[in-house]
Amino acid sequence: MTHPGIASPEQSRTGSMPRESADPSPSGSTVLSVRSAVYSYGSELALEGANVSLGRGEILAITGPSGSGKSTLMLVAAGVLKPTAGQVTYNDRIISNENERQRSRLRRSDFGILFQFGQLVPELTAVENVALPLLLSGVKRAKARAAATAWLDRFDVADLATSRPPEMSGGQSQRVAAARALVTEPTVLFADEPTGALDTVSGELVMSEIVRVAREAGTSIMLITHSAKVAAYGDREIVVRDGRTTESMIDLEATGTNA
Amino acid sequence: MSSPSLATSLRLAIAGSRSDRMRIALTAIGAFATTVLFCLAASVAFIGEASGPYRFDVLNQPGLRPGVIISMLALTIPTLVFVGQCSRFGAPSRDRRLARLRMAGAQPSEVARIVALETGLASLLGSLAGAGTFFIAKRQFSTEHVATITTQTELGGGGIQIDEVTTTVRLLPTDVTFTAWSIVLLVAVVPLLATMFSSIALRKVIVSPFGVARTQPTAPPTVLPAVLFGAGTLALVGWSTISEALDLHRRALPIVVIVSFCFFIMIVAGLITGGGSIAAAAGHFIAPRTDRPSLLIAGRRLISAPYTSARATTSVLLAVFIGSAVQATREAFLVGTDPTDTFYADTFDLLNVVLIAAIVLSAASLLVTTTEAVVERRRNLAALTAAGTPRSTLARSLLAETLIPLVPSVLLAATAGVLSARGLFGTRVETWDPSTGRSTWLDVHVPLVETATLAVGAIIVCAVVSSVSFGALQRSVDVSELRTAA
Numbered sequence: 001m002t003h004p005g006i007a008s009p010e011q012s013r014t015g016s017m018p019r020e021s022a023d024p025s026p027s028g029s030t031v032l033s034v035r036s037a038v039y040s041y042g043s044e045l046a047l048e049g050a051n052v053s054l055g056r057g058e059i060l061a062i063t064g065p066s067g068s069g070k071s072t073l074m075l076v077a078a079g080v081l082k083p084t085a086g087q088v089t090y091n092d093r094i095i096s097n098e099n100e101r102q103r104s105r106l107r108r109s110d111f112g113i114l115f116q117f118g119q120l121v122p123e124l125t126a127v128e129n130v131a132l133p134l135l136l137s138g139v140k141r142a143k144a145r146a147a148a149t150a151w152l153d154r155f156d157v158a159d160l161a162t163s164r165p166p167e168m169s170g171g172q173s174q175r176v177a178a179a180r181a182l183v184t185e186p187t188v189l190f191a192d193e194p195t196g197a198l199d200t201v202s203g204e205l206v207m208s209e210i211v212r213v214a215r216e217a218g219t220s221i222m223l224i225t226h227s228a229k230v231a232a233y234g235d236r237e238i239v240v241r242d243g244r245t246t247e248s249m250i251d252l253e254a255t256g257t258n259a
Numbered sequence: 260m261s262s263p264s265l266a267t268s269l270r271l272a273i274a275g276s277r278s279d280r281m282r283i284a285l286t287a288i289g290a291f292a293t294t295v296l297f298c299l300a301a302s303v304a305f306i307g308e309a310s311g312p313y314r315f316d317v318l319n320q321p322g323l324r325p326g327v328i329i330s331m332l333a334l335t336i337p338t339l340v341f342v343g344q345c346s347r348f349g350a351p352s353r354d355r356r357l358a359r360l361r362m363a364g365a366q367p368s369e370v371a372r373i374v375a376l377e378t379g380l381a382s383l384l385g386s387l388a389g390a391g392t393f394f395i396a397k398r399q400f401s402t403e404h405v406a407t408i409t410t411q412t413e414l415g416g417g418g419i420q421i422d423e424v425t426t427t428v429r430l431l432p433t434d435v436t437f438t439a440w441s442i443v444l445l446v447a448v449v450p451l452l453a454t455m456f457s458s459i460a461l462r463k464v465i466v467s468p469f470g471v472a473r474t475q476p477t478a479p480p481t482v483l484p485a486v487l488f489g490a491g492t493l494a495l496v497g498w499s500t501i502s503e504a505l506d507l508h509r510r511a512l513p514i515v516v517i518v519s520f521c522f523f524i525m526i527v528a529g530l531i532t533g534g535g536s537i538a539a540a541a542g543h544f545i546a547p548r549t550d551r552p553s554l555l556i557a558g559r560r561l562i563s564a565p566y567t568s569a570r571a572t573t574s575v576l577l578a579v580f581i582g583s584a585v586q587a588t589r590e591a592f593l594v595g596t597d598p599t600d601t602f603y604a605d606t607f608d609l610l611n612v613v614l615i616a617a618i619v620l621s622a623a624s625l626l627v628t629t630t631e632a633v634v635e636r637r638r639n640l641a642a643l644t645a646a647g648t649p650r651s652t653l654a655r656s657l658l659a660e661t662l663i664p665l666v667p668s669v670l671l672a673a674t675a676g677v678l679s680a681r682g683l684f685g686t687r688v689e690t691w692d693p694s695t696g697r698s699t700w701l702d703v704h705v706p707l708v709e710t711a712t713l714a715v716g717a718i719i720v721c722a723v724v725s726s727v728s729f730g731a732l733q734r735s736v737d738v739s740e741l742r743t744a745a
């Protein structure tokens with residue numbers, strides 16, 4: 001199935017996004033890595049040594065019980081929160097050492113972020129919401145709108161272009177939000193329970209579309225979820241417990257053979 | 260669920276978040292300020308034959324006291340607006356809490372009672388404190404001291420005799436006595452008004468068992484405010500010409516006063532009702548044209564809630580309108596008077612102080628509105644920030660939302676104020692020149708500098724307030740809003 005609009009976002013790229021053609025790291029494909037990250041909200045320790053590495057084009061599921069620190073791990077990895085200790089590296093940049101202005105610019109240009117709900121500006125139309133990140137990076141109105149329309153089309157919600165978020169269903173808003181997170185063609189998409197507020201059927205539909213579109217664009221996804229069904233979309237899974245990470249498959253084998 | 264007892268209602272009224280406590284505190288502060296102003300106005304009203312004299316001569320002239328009282332009462336308009344704004348601060352989340360109560364079976368009247376109780380008690384506390392402070396201060400400042408004052412005595416044939424008298428004076432009318440019923444009235448008036456307002460405001464919000472549905476805002480009217488404003492201004496501009504032609508001044512002075520006051524009210528009504536239309540029109544103009552995200556968001560927000568920002572700046576507009584009229588009136592009065600006689604100049608200076616106070620008070624209610632706008636959408640702002648939207652963009656958007664409708668409205672208000680005062684008092688004044696023994700016509704200057712200072716000052720005050728509220732809330736725009744219950 002082809003979408004007539006697919007080419008358009010490609011054409012409207014700002015060209016300001018730095019993207020290396022080859023990864024210099026020895027593993028050859030790591031885009032983002034979190035090492036021994038610690039984070040505390042005041043006295044509340046939410047992360048106590050988390051390790052994650054995300055490959056180029058990889059979909060990494062991060063699961064774990066509620067309150068285990070998944071969201072905090074994602075916000076640290078995305079450079080929204082600065083870790084109390086440990087290191088976050090994106091390509092060659094140690095972003096955990098950068099200031100908020102630099103990290104904000106990076107999030108705008110290279111990352112996409114998708115939350116459970118409440119991220120669309122309620123007063124803006126769907127197409128304006130999707131165009132917003134492009135306008136922020138200096139793209140002109142007409143071009144930004146054309147690209148936004150094409151991205152709405154990719155998520156099959158082009159007919160909602162002039163609707164406002166309060167008029168949309170949960171599934172429709174998440175499609176629009178996904179289009180907005182991907183419109184700048186980010187290297188990494190961070191998604192925190194993207195279908196958590198949706199019913200099973202529309203949740204699965206939206207999830208599979210996000211995965212399809214991300215695969216087409218070669219975008220890596222850090223997918224936070226507490227649902228095994230959603231986690232199954234991942235190439236690999238990491239479990240967070242009490243602020244610590246365990247690579248589920250490897251850990252199972254390791255403990256299984258050594259015990 | 261049985262009808263909640265008074266104690267339960269009370270607990271529900273004040274049980275709540277930080278913004279609930281903030282609303283209660285702000286309501287009390289507003290009630291405090293308003294009650295102090297009412298007490299000041301009342302003390303001027305109670306000046307009798309045996310009182311005085313006072314340092315400020317306006318207080319010694321029975322003919323000028325009504326003007327002083329009216330200025331004081333005019334000052335209570337912005338403070339009352341402030342109380343009204345405060346009683347809605349953080350109200351959306353309270354309304355949601357009340358909706359849950361409805362879901363649990365509470366009757367609409369019980370919900371209304373909780374809200375009325377909250378506002379009533381908060382403002383009663385403020386009022387009591389205000390009246391208490393006033394009477395303590397009245398005691399403290401009631402000492403007499405010796406000073407030289409000018410007195411004016413009206414002579415027979417229209418002349419005025421001016422004397423310098425050295426006597427013991429009081430600074431302010433601290434020697435008047437308040438009757439018991441007047442004290443009760445002064446303490447009760449603000450809580451009563453505030454409770455009425457919050458009950459009316461709640462009625463606009465349908466607190467149904469299924470949640471809160473705000474009644475849809477109707478598109479702001481454009482024709483009516485434009486007609487009111489335009490007709491009122493034109494009528495006053497042509498007023499002196501018309502009334503001279505018909506010789507109204509000599510024939511029916513009360514009618515002249517009443518009719519011209521009606522035109523003033525028309526202009527004010529036009530400004531108030533037109534604020535929403537200006538906001539919506541500006542939004543419609545900007546949103547589809549701009550390349551800037553901050554202006555896009557501001558424009559769209561103006562379209563979807565045109566009255567929100569207009570309401571916040573109404574009292575600023577009124578102050579600018581009245582202020583510009585005062586500046587033009589001042590020119591008309593001063594042009595023909597002896598420059599060494601500072602009576603009029605002093606009186607107008609006092610008025611200007613009152614106006615500046617009014618603008619500052621109005622800005623306080625703007626602070627509440629802009630703060631609330633940020634608090635209400637903190638989750639969305641946090642998500643935008645996480646996605647890399649610079650905070651400066653969000654701050655600029657908030658600033659634009661305040662200034663875009665404010666700037667044209669302030670310009671209109673200032674222009675209308677100057678034009679109508681000039682129309683009312685004429686652009687030329689006839690004076691008698693003793694050196695030539697003939698009467699001459701003097702042009703009344705257009706108070707350009709004064710009016711521009713007032714208008715630009717008001718805009719700057721509002722801009723600062725809007726920036727402050729965003730800056731103070733930057734910390735609240737934090738990631739904890741992004742946590743999703745998993």
Ligand SMILES: Nc1ncnc2c1ncn2[C@@H]1O[C@H](COP(=O)(O)OP(=O)(O)O)[C@@H](O)[C@H]1O
Pocket residue numbers: 041044045046064065066067068069070071072073738739742743745
């Ligand atoms: N803003 C915050 N202030 C205080 N504690 C927080 C805050 N955000 C998260 N926490 C705590 O940090 C821990 C991890 O939270 P979170 O990352 O949201 O977990 P998850 O997404 O896995 O449910 C929890 O114990 C939570 O209570």
Ligand SMILES: [Mg+2]
Pocket residue numbers: 070071072192742743744745
């Ligand atoms: Mg979470």
